[in-house]
Amino acid sequence: MAETALHEFDRDTAVTRGGPGVHDVDLSAGWSIGHALNGGYVLAVAGRALAESLPHPDPFTVTAHYLTATLPGPARIRTDVARTGNTTSTASAGVFQTDDEGRETERIRVLATYGDLDALTDEVGTTAEPPPIPQQAECFSAADSPEEFKPEMGNRLDLRLDPHTCGWALGEPSGRGEIRGWLGLADGRDHDPLSLLMAVDALPPTAFDYGVQGWVPTVELTVHVRAMPAPGPVRIALSSRNLAGGYLEEDAEVWDSKDRLVAQSRQLARTLRRR
Incomplete structure (x- = not known):
């Protein structure tokens, strides 16, 4: 066989x-x-x-x-x-x-x-809500991205970005420090706890929405995995509130197909070039 x-x-x-x-x-x-x-x-x-x-x-x-x-x-x-x-x-x-x-x-x-994770209880008490992302068919896929935003890693992913947070790709960053999107794996593999460690760092960095271009290397990244993700793509919401001194923080929430918050993260990243 x-x-x-x-x-x-x-x-x-x-x-x-x-x-x-x-x-x-x-x-x-x-x-x-x-x-x-x-x-x-x-x-x-x-x-x-x-x-x-x-x-x-x-x-x-x-x-x-x-x-x-x-x-x-x-x-x-x-x-x-x-x-x-x-x-x-x-x-x-x-x-x-x-x-x-x-x-x-x-x-x-x-x-x-x-x-x-399978040993955890089903009890949930939260004020968090899934991010407002349009359906996948209404989002921008990697094929819609400018060439400069197509890293090799993009070929491993099925990434669909929320058009409301893609102004930076057209030279019109919002300055809000927000990027959202759907994320699956290109070969159809479902997410698991290990792939969530990758997923929190898979979208374009929020620095782009501040008008910063170029490499944004991570200095420190902490991930909390909260639940076993259900099959299907996840929705990811990135946000940053403070870019100062060449560094910014980036928070991520990852939601699965059952509207559960399955992972959270925060990272400190360095911005090397400005537009």
């Missing part, structure tokens, strides 16, 4: 155990944003190594500090388990790459607590 082909995300985040607390991975250029890899993708790879190192399967809270730009190619992930408990476990991870001269550089440092 022929072996079932892996979805792109599973193939490109697969890690191989190289010894106690060590995992090796070949980071795919398919998740590039310019010369570097998307921070959410790299976080998901580290998240998979952590899942294989802990007795609990799902990320509850994950914080990453981005030290240097991660490049396509081989990498090594070193994990260190701090504590294992009945309901949650905590560990750290570092993603390292070695250059042609044998010098090793740490790319990101992660601290995470894992648990079991």
Whole structure:
């Protein structure tokens, strides 16, 4: 019987155990944003190594500090388990790459607590509401984007941006710091907790809506995964309230097809160029 082909995300985040607390991975250029890899993708790879190192399967809270730009190619992930408990476990991870001269550089440092989302209760008390995004057919797809906003990673995604938050693509940023859209994976894979680590960093940065162009590298990113996502694309709302001194914060909410808030994040990012 022929072996079932892996979805792109599973193939490109697969890690191989190289010894106690060590995992090796070949980071795919398919998740590039310019010369570097998307921070959410790299976080998901580290998240998979952590899942294989802990007795609990799902990320509850994950914080990453981005030290240097991660490049396509081989990498090594070193994990260190701090504590294992009945309901949650905590560990750290570092993603390292070695250059042609044998010098090793740490790319990101992660601290995470894992648990079991399926074991959570169904109780919900919230004032949060799903973002007002038009239906997918009324949103802009990647095929509608200007060439300068088509990174290689876009080929891995089915991204549909809310036209009300796309003025920046036409040279008319709103200045509100808001970007919203639908996000699926291009090969039809449904979202899971690991792909949510990527999803919070998959849309164009809110810096674009402030009129800032160019690379917007993440300095720090914290993700809270709140529930197992239902099948289908998710809706993501990004917002920022403060761009100052060349840095901005970006908050993300991720909602699934059952109108549940399944992930939240905040990141601090650096703006390198202005229009």
